[in-house]
Amino acid sequence: MITMTIDGKVITTKTNKTVLQVAKANNIYIPTLCAFSGLETRSVCRICSIEVKGEAFLNTACSTLVKEGMEIITNNDKVRNARKVLMAFILAEHGKSDNLVGQINKLAQELGVEKARLELTTKPDTASILPHSEYIKLTPALCIYCDRCISVCKYNIIHRAKKGATVTLTFGDNNESLDKTNCVHCGDCISVCPTGALAERV
Ligand code: SF4
Ligand code: SF4
Ligand code: FES
Structure with missing residues (x-):
């Protein structure tokens, strides 16, 4: 067992767990996008960015394993801004906000990504649909x-x-x-x- 803190809360937990798993088990919310319960973690979106005290760069909660004495911050200006920029970038690169449905739209709103930034997209207004299957x-x-x-x-x-x-x-x-x-x-x-x-x- 190890002892660590998340947002100042002292937590004792088993090793070999990610920060995201430990946060969830302790009712601490960290937004995620590519991570999905039960699936292999590929850590491609970085929306789950967190600060590990003493480290210069932000880490991803879904791939960072907990360690003894670790101090995690999930919700300060630095991580909130990073998530916002990442979401705006993801949508500007690959998505068209007005067309998006479901979880991604909710998450963009939650992270405070304004529509104006999403309109930077160079994607065509009418999404092309590939005939990949009859179904x-x-x-x-x-x-x-x-x-x-x-x-x-x-x-x-x-x-x-x-x-x-x-x-x-x-x-x-x-x-x-x-x-x-x-x-x-x-x-x-x-x-x-x-x-x-x-x-x-x-
Ligand atoms: S189609 Fe694209 S957005 Fe949808 S699950 Fe696959 S990689 Fe993610
Ligand atoms: S619908 Fe086809 S491609 Fe999609 S998960 Fe099932 S088997 Fe794979
Ligand atoms: S949820 Fe995508 S990198 Fe962690």
Whole structure:
């Protein structure tokens, strides 16, 4: 067992846990985006940024393991500003605020990201929808590359291709229609997607 503090609260906990897990167990809220309960942690969004006293740079709560004597700050100006800038950047790069649905919109509001900043986006107003499946559609302009769908797919069908501004999602070995892969149309990728980029084709 180790003893540490989160926002001044003294906590005794087992080792081998992340700051996010310990915070949750102690009813301390840290916003998250790419992290999803039960899925492998890929730590790509940094929305869960926290300050570890004594360290120059912010850490991510979903990937930082707790240690004896650690002092964590989850909610000061530095972390709030970092989360806000990160969210604005994620949306400006990859999303169009008016089109986004579900969790991402709520989170953007919660973090205080103003609409004006989101309009910096260079994405087209009308999101293009790829004909990836008879049952499932992907709207790339709504994708924020959180990797949840990649982690959740038990059949290893969804992948990332390229990096940075040209990043894209691909399906199967040759980026084919989902219907030509081993996809069983379980819908798990749709249910974890925080933006509606993956959705049922109706
Ligand atoms: S519907 Fe299920 S099997 Fe198909 S890509 Fe999504 S998670 Fe994988
Ligand atoms: S499709 Fe959805 S779940 Fe998959 S990476 Fe994009 S935003 Fe995340
Ligand atoms: S929730 Fe921790 S990096 Fe995305």
